[in-house]
Amino acid sequence: MTCVFSYIEAGFDNVLFLPLLPSGVSKNILDILIMKQVSEAVNVPACFISNHEGFLGSIKNFIEDFVVTEIDIYGQHVNTAAATQTPGCASSVGNDRTNAEYKEDSHSSASQDADVPLDWGVHDPLPSLGSLDLGVILGxxxxxxxxxxxxxxxxxxxPELELSLGSFADKHQRASVHRAVRHRFPFLMTVTIQPEIRVREDPDYRELSQLVKEDEAEDFFRFIDAKVRGSSYTFGPDDNKEHRTAVHHFLNRRFGKLVETKSFNDQGRTSISVRLRERGRPKKRTAEERKDDEVYTAFTLCKENLETLEAISYMAAALGVLPSDFTYAGIKDKRAITYQSMVVKKVSPQRLKEKNAEFQNRGIRVFQVRSVSEPLRLGRLQGNHFDLVVRDLRPHGAGDTHSSGGDVHTRLAALVKEAVENVKARGFVNYYGPQRFGSGQSVQSDRVGLALLKEDMVSAVRLFFTPEEGDDPQSHAKRHFLQTDNAKESLALMPLSKPRERLMLRALNRYGTGPDGCDQAWLSLPHSMRIFYPHAYCSRVWNEAAAHRLTTMGHIVRRGDLVWLRQGQNKMEDARETSMAQIHVVTDKEEQDGIYKLEQVVLPMPGNTVKYPENAMGTWYRERLVRDGLEDCRFRVSSLKLNLPGCYRPLLAVPHNLRYQLQRAASREGGRTMAGSESLTLTLNVDLDSSCYATICLREIMKCDP
Known part of the structure; x- marks a missing residue:
């Protein structure tokens, strides 16, 4: 095998080796990022595993040119009736990956002691004023x-001054101490280290007292502590809109689970009103209500020109459930017709069927709807079947275009046959495809992921909202946010079809655009959306590692390489990326004896549980992470509940059941058929293991970005 190191004009796959954004992202990031011009597209290094010539062509001219059908764990295409007959179609594994809701901690100003119920004052009588006498309670x-x-x-x-009030063995006595102290001194917080109670200044009070008058801050904290359901508190008049916005952001950030805030105008003066939410102890749920939560409905989703998560967001809104109530085996391409299995919780088959007509207006169709007992687990698939059409085939060589039509077609047929046979026999470099990074975007998803791994939430948000070139509604809304920092106005401009952007803008409007507000913005996204961005960064590093490994160490297995000992593993699903594989470090003798093949070599995707190659590649990984400022990265972002253990991905991928057909078709230009002119069209049908990309397989076949 020969490695051909070439440079390909950035286009379909321009995301593999773009330089990363510097770690310090300034406020004027908009000015820096919109400088990207098509004419300035960088060249992308591509290392191919075979040395055939390839050919030129174009894909995705029409939506039906790229059809993806999921293959379930039993080897059935999910759009066939047979796929619904297999028992146990859903997994018993819990869906931790797609937990959409961030369970924010309840802020109880009354105490940090678990002995004090958060709903005291809702169902229980308030203590009398006499019971709040500190002289009686404390001595x-x-x-x-x-x-x-x-x-x-x-x-x-x-700073950090504390006072011990003594030890209190009785739980009710501790509760009385907490309440009495807070009633007398609202600016203090009580902390229990059982059985001792300590007091210190409440940092929330200090922050609020810098925004409003001190007596207003004290009254507000007494209002919070009383927890009288449906009650309200009104601050004094404030005609400064920016100042009111700061107060709103603080109250929502620190007490958002307890209160609702709004500004109102009275006799020409504007004030902020705070109302305690109508919440008490959770109502005891009936057996019927609990049964509804245990309803699982499986179905096959067909979508056109939609991201998987975009389709889920729309269906969730229509059905009145959360995006996290949907589980799926994998993400599918946007610019394609795709078929995949899904399971939705808390929705009956009949209710889902009733929504099908509404779904079809958005390019979504559901069929093979049936009841199952469990959710679906991410990765529970063998792979995907692809039906691809490559149009307007042409040889790479400019000289061939002057040959007669028949000669060119004959030459193209030979080129296609050679390319397909090579890839059948040798496979292709298993790069992550452009979908992993957000192809065609001004800022790729891996750059957002790098900012998240550095826990620079503000930069990550601003990168996320970097607009594309042009003035489409989405870009206009993003540009407005970056220029004004006004999340409310940007939300009004953002199209309803952009659920991620709208979720984040809602959170930024509520919590502000500072570091805490940006934390909350990311937490407003389902876990599966949040984890996508750090995964994109790690995927980019893997792509670069694969190219470096092949160009610097060749096509034989070297000492220190990691190989996957696939003992007894012959099924397609066993070939996917995994962190559970049996990994072995190649020895000197094994290299000399040629024990292993290149197909067995794996490279780690960075994470906190993987081992790295014990040769020059291990050094490369360390230097690569240092270059991005991640030398001390734990690949865990606690504030966003993200953990990246890493995994091992085979260096090469092998296509299955690869078939092709060449057909003559009238040439088309600008959507019109050109009379008297014919071109060749290539139809490819192939099965790929999960997490392998058809565009990357095509790239190896064609030796260009299709």
């Missing part, structure tokens, strides 16, 4: 010591 000496502690706080404001 006179401790009460006086607390008064002195408060004076010290007010006069000197020393």
């Amino acid at each position: 006179q000496s401790v009460s006086e010591e607390l008064e002195q502690f408060v004076l010290t706080l007010r006069d000197k404001n020393p």
Whole structure:
């Protein structure tokens, strides 16, 4: 095998080796990022595994030119009736990956002690004022010591100052202490380290008192502590809109689960009103309600020109459930007709069928609808079947275009046969395809992922909202946000068909555009959407590693390479990327004896559980991560509940059941058929293992970006 190292004009696959954005993203990021011009597209290095000549052509001229059909774990195409007959079509594994809802911690100003119920005041009678007498509860000496502690706080404001109020063995007594202290001194917080209770200044109070008058801050905290359902508190008049916005953002960020805020105008003056949400103890659910939660409906989804997550967001809104209630085996291409299995929770088969007509207006169709007992697990598939059409075939060589039509067609037929046979026999470099990075976007998803791994949430948000060239509604809304920082106005401009952008803008409007607000914006996305971006970065590193491995170490297995010992593993699903594979480090003797083949070599996708090659590639990985400022990265973003263990991905991929057919077709230009002119069209049918990309297979066949 020969490695042909060539440079291909960036286009269909321009995401593989683009330089990464510097780590420091400034406020004027818009000015930097929209400078990308098509004419300035960088060249992309591509390392091919075989040395045939290839040919030129174009794909995805029409939506039906690219059809993807999922192959389930039993080897059935999911759009056939046989796929619904296999038992156990859903997995028993829980769907942790697609948990959409961030369970934000309830902020209880009354206490950080678990002994104090968060809904005290909703169902239980409030203590009498006499029961809040600190002299009675704490004793006179401790009460006086607390008064002195408060004076010290007010006069000197020393950092991290605490006072112990003593130990209280009885749970109800501790609750009385918490409430009495908070009623008398709303700016203090009580912390229990059982059985001891300590007090310190409440940082939330300090922050609020810098925004409003001190007596308003104290009254507000007393209002919060009382927890009288449906009650409200109104701050004094404030005609400064920017200042009111800062107050709204603070209240929503720190107390959003407890209260709702709004501005209202009274006699020409504007004030902020805060209302306690109508929430109490969770209502005891009936057996029928619990049964509804255990309903699982499986179906086959057909979508056209839609992302999988975009289709899920639309269906979830129409059905009144969360995007996380949908489970699936894998993400499918956007610019294609795709068929895939899905399971939705809390929706009956009849209800799903009733929505089909509404779905079809958005390029979505559901069929083979049936009840199952469990959700579907990510990765539970053998692979995907592709039906591809490559139009307007032409030889690479310019000289061939001057030959007669018959000669060119004969030469093309020979080129296609050689290319297909080579790839059948040798496979292709198993690069991640452009879908992994957001092909055609001004800022690729891997750059967003790098910012998230660095826990630079503000830069990640601004990269996410970088507009494309042109003035389509989505780009206009993104550009408006970057220029004005006004999430509310940008949300009004953002098309309804962009669920991710709208979710984030809603959160930014509620929590602000600072670091905390950007945290909440990312948390507003389902887990499967959040994890996509760090995965894109790690995929990019893997792509670069694959090209570096082949160009610097050749096509034989070297000492220190990692190989996958596929003992007893012959099925297609066993060939997919996995972190469970049996990984072996090649020894000197094994290299000399040629024990292993290149098809067995795997490269790690960066993460916190993988091992790296014990040769020059291991050094390359370390230097590559250092270059991006990730030398100390744990590949875990706790604030976003993201963990990247990493995995091992085969260096080469092998197509299955690869078939092709050449047909003559009238040449088309600008959508019109050209009389008297014929071109060759190539139809390809192929099965690929999960996580392998048809566009990358085509790239190896054609030796160009199709």
